[in-house]
Amino acid sequence: MGYGYTLDVADRQTATGDIGLVQAFVNTVDLQDGPEELSDPNTLKRWLVANGLLDASQPVDAQDLRHAIALREAIRAVIGANSGSKVYPVDIATLNEAAAKSGLRMRFGADGRPRLEPEAGGAVAAMGRIVATMHAAMEDEDWTRLKLCSSQSCRWAFYDRSKNHSSRWCTMASCGNREKARRFRRQTKTQA
Numbered sequence: 068m069g070y071g072y073t074l075d076v077a078d079r080q081t082a083t084g085d086i087g088l089v090q091a092f093v094n095t096v097d098l099q100d101g102p103e104e105l106s107d108p109n110t111l112k113r114w115l116v117a118n119g120l121l122d123a124s125q126p127v128d129a130q131d132l133r134h135a136i137a138l139r140e141a142i143r144a145v146i147g148a149n150s151g152s153k154v155y156p157v158d159i160a161t162l163n164e165a166a167a168k169s170g171l172r173m174r175f176g177a178d179g180r181p182r183l184e185p186e187a188g189g190a191v192a193a194m195g196r197i198v199a200t201m202h203a204a205m206e207d208e209d210w211t212r213l214k215l216c217s218s219q220s221c222r223w224a225f226y227d228r229s230k231n232h233s234s235r236w237c238t239m240a241s242c243g244n245r246e247k248a249r250r251f252r253r254q255t256k257t258q259a
């Protein structure tokens with residue numbers, strides 16, 4: 068128990084590869100308790116460089132930060148569709164804008180496989196690479212396992228490894244139990 072258990076729960080909910088990168092981007096903020104990892108252009112740049120989406124020589128400004136956060140929340144909304152939420156036109160527009168601005172084009176790589184690559188440079192291209200990664204992730208049959216926590220104040224992206232894809236909460240320790248307690252209180256109130 069203790070530490071080992073907590074890590075184990077976290078690991079079980081973390082995807083790898085393209086799905087994992089999309090998940091990591093969306094989870095750069097904990098909407099419920101903070102912190103916001105992308106708090107300024109520098110932290111955004113560090114994240115993009117660390118994930119191989121941007122060359123360290125490229126600048127990142129406040130406008131790039133606003134775009135990145137808008138894109139992140141649009142991606143969160145699309146992931147929400149895997150757990151039954153509605154996707155709004157504004158989210159689709161944000162995704163299409165990021166794809167168009169970066170000039171995503173299909174290119175064959177040295178390995179002979181096609182992928183989407185941005186024609187633009189800098190942070191705009193990095194946003195395009197995130198959209199391209201999302202596109203690749205959505206081709207994966209496991210994409211639908213990436214879900215949002217059903218707690219409206221949480222909406223953390225988690226990877227559902229359960230056999231029948233039935234998980235609804237990000238972690239039993241926080242959201243699952245909290246929601247159960249809330250429901251229990253509601254029931255007791257109704258009965259009283």
Ligand SMILES: [Zn+2]
Nearest residue numbers: 216221237242
């Ligand atoms: Zn949660």
